[in-house]
Amino acid sequence: MPDTYNETRINVLLRDPGWVFVYWDFHTNLLTAITENHRFETFFLRVNSLDPEQTSTVTDFFDIEIGKTDRKWYVHLPGKELACRIDLCSRSTQEEEQILAKSVEIILPPGGAGTSEFDPRRRNPPLLELSGIAELRKKHFRNHRQSFN
Amino acid sequence: MADTALVFVLDAQIPFVRHPDAPGCVEETWFFNALSYTYLPLLRSCTALETEGVPFKLALAFAPTLCEMMADPLLQERYIDNLDRSIDFGLSELERCSGSPEIRELIKIHLDLLQLNRRDFVEIYDRNILRKFDYFATHGYIEILATTATACFLPLFKDIPESVNAQIETGLVTYRNHFTAIPSGFWLPAMGWAPGLDEILKSYGFQYTILESHGLLFADPPPDTGLFAPAMCRNGLAVFGRDKQACEEVIDPVNGFPTNPVYLDCDRDIGFELDEKNLAPLYDVNLGRRITGFRYWSRQGTTGSDDALYQLDRAHTQVRADAEAFLERRAGVLAKASGLLEGASVSVLCAFPRVFSARTGWRASPGSRTCSVSLRADQTSPSRFPPRRSRTGAARSA
Numbered sequence: 001m002p003d004t005y006n007e008t009r010i011n012v013l014l015r016d017p018g019w020v021f022v023y024w025d026f027h028t029n030l031l032t033a034i035t036e037n038h039r040f041e042t043f044f045l046r047v048n049s050l051d052p053e054q055t056s057t058v059t060d061f062f063d064i065e066i067g068k069t070d071r072k073w074y075v076h077l078p079g080k081e082l083a084c085r086i087d088l089c090s091r092s093t094q095e096e097e098q099i100l101a102k103s104v105e106i107i108l109p110p111g112g113a114g115t116s117e118f119d120p121r122r123r124n125p126p127l128l129e130l131s132g133i134a135e136l137r138k139k140h141f142r143n144h145r146q147s148f149n
Numbered sequence: 150m151a152d153t154a155l156v157f158v159l160d161a162q163i164p165f166v167r168h169p170d171a172p173g174c175v176e177e178t179w180f181f182n183a184l185s186y187t188y189l190p191l192l193r194s195c196t197a198l199e200t201e202g203v204p205f206k207l208a209l210a211f212a213p214t215l216c217e218m219m220a221d222p223l224l225q226e227r228y229i230d231n232l233d234r235s236i237d238f239g240l241s242e243l244e245r246c247s248g249s250p251e252i253r254e255l256i257k258i259h260l261d262l263l264q265l266n267r268r269d270f271v272e273i274y275d276r277n278i279l280r281k282f283d284y285f286a287t288h289g290y291i292e293i294l295a296t297t298a299t300a301c302f303l304p305l306f307k308d309i310p311e312s313v314n315a316q317i318e319t320g321l322v323t324y325r326n327h328f329t330a331i332p333s334g335f336w337l338p339a340m341g342w343a344p345g346l347d348e349i350l351k352s353y354g355f356q357y358t359i360l361e362s363h364g365l366l367f368a369d370p371p372p373d374t375g376l377f378a379p380a381m382c383r384n385g386l387a388v389f390g391r392d393k394q395a396c397e398e399v400i401d402p403v404n405g406f407p408t409n410p411v412y413l414d415c416d417r418d419i420g421f422e423l424d425e426k427n428l429a430p431l432y433d434v435n436l437g438r439r440i441t442g443f444r445y446w447s448r449q450g451t452t453g454s455d456d457a458l459y460q461l462d463r464a465h466t467q468v469r470a471d472a473e474a475f476l477e478r479r480a481g482v483l484a485k486a487s488g489l490l491e492g493a494s495v496s497v498l499c500a501f502p503r504v505f506s507a508r509t510g511w512r513a514s515p516g517s518r519t520c521s522v523s524l525r526a527d528q529t530s531p532s533r534f535p536p537r538r539s540r541t542g543a544a545r546s547a
Contacts, residue, residue, distance in 0.1 A: 126489050127374055130486055131366055132393065136367075
């Protein structure tokens, strides 16, 4: 596989309801132009929380600084986002920011029962209990709680 | 009495290992072993049940890659060559183990299996076993599910609907090349689900699919009926939940049935123990060691005790006891569920990967005897799927 497709773009893949895998690439000319500019400070990822009903509306965001040679990151979504989009951005001195590429908007599947903390005293409806939901919750809490919290 | 169903689904998945320029490669043996230890014994069991008039139903999700390999003349030829080499090798093993009558007995049993496989494959199925599966499908014994062209995890492709459509369409083209019916069920690779897949599956006419337990039970809101009835998507696509707990009873590598010390140790194969000279008639060790199918030891050694030879009769007794215990537990759960639903129809679905059956299920009984455990008619009934459409689109009961 080539290291680059010489294209400025960013992609997001959902790993689980709490984590996304982000990978990106730069067009060589753009990368050179930005990094050789004496005002250039850093690249960063802007993680936008979107309104799931109207995904063009950004409700919140936070930034993650990335290295010049970084091309992929796992990003933890700390909140209870239902939809998100990640932008590849650059920042120069005087706080000038430029969006270089935007990912597609992804709808995060609800964790449902898996998102709630495991509580052995919780009573489930009998048919769910018979389906093994208590054991399933316990296993999820033991093995995947970092994905939900 | 309420209608209860225990549904078995086998995920018939294997990587595409056709290498015309590399005869004798290790990967090909995966396919040959799948034929020898899963599909040919499965067809024999189905034939025996049909002949004896035993009603049975099961579902198979045939991967298109597997179908194409099964129908490929080159691989068919190589499989026969592999069987011939294995039979010759078995005869040489009889000589090598002349001092051990117990091992010789196991070799003879395995030789019988190989010769039976060769006879069935060449003389009965005319090298293409898909036709026989299609026969069982058209006679209502087997439900064959469609799946994607390759084992792609669809949630990763949901942003590229063209890819998802291409995967499904290619899978359907292969299905129609080999099977008569129009599939009503769709097997999601790795049971990977993403919102929106229901719309795509429904647009191809599928009526149901299967998810892992948590895929259904962690839904928001969770289905009222748990795993005991299919949940319905808004567009009418039915979603069955795999009973993970029930499946783990059978396949769990730590606590499952196969860990019983009387069963065959499938991880101890003489293909990894004999020297190059002894294995030369079977394959070139320089191309990579591989499973030969000649295994003589029970799992007693792997459980910390001394090595012990595999004893077929003890394994048969145990497999019957395990099967009865499994069915009894399922019948109990189904009865409870039916009671909670005031007599409504309930089902439990057990889906197994093919690799499981190759390693433990059929191979646990290399004598190829059919082990059938009878159930009272009021405990379970044959599998029950949503109505299946014929080619003409008319609805008929599966």
